[in-house]
Amino acid sequence: MKSFIIITLAILSTASARIYSGPCRLDEMSARVKTNFQVSPFMGVWYQIGRYDTQTNYVCVTSRYSLNNDGSIHMSSTGFTSGGTFRQSTGQAQLTNPNENPLTGKLDVTGFGSGTTSAIFWVMDTDYSDYAVVWSCRNISRGRSEELAWVLARTPQTSEAVRQRYENAVHASGLVLDAIRLTNQDATFCSSLF
């Protein structure tokens, strides 16, 4: 019995992101995605405050979003592996429904090492100036889906007030706060990696 429990815990703790038994819950999340989304105020630098666990739990992750002339979004992220190796990755995003009015925060992203395969990147909530909650999902084998979620902030450390707001946003977005693992953004630690 004891070994069964240990094995179960080991499997749970290495589980990648959150696996659901059905396809991506697009309808449910569509009802919660950010409405009246504005692209320009969402651009700029975002620090990764936390995310659903994955096999690549990078630390000191920073993303830079900027508008291209054609209205697409250039995305660049930097971070370090737990072993301290620098990683940089870039991608392109566009609004899924650029002609909808008002806009929703639904983006499609290509790149980030996945070539031309696009992934959904839905801004569930943001106030543009302090925090953002982003959701992604892909269908996987046996009719299941795998979700990813990120909490981003404009500063590497957040105040108690901002933490309260992004936690509420995670709940209201239908995401699991307990599954969000905080990203190490300690200033001394992060600057020591460079």
Ligand SMILES: *[C@@H]1O[C@H](CO)[C@@H](O)[C@H](O)[C@H]1NC(C)=O
């Ligand atoms: C996943 O599968 C569902 C049902 O087949 C489909 O509607 C959806 O577009 C697929 N992709 C994503 C990212 O949800």
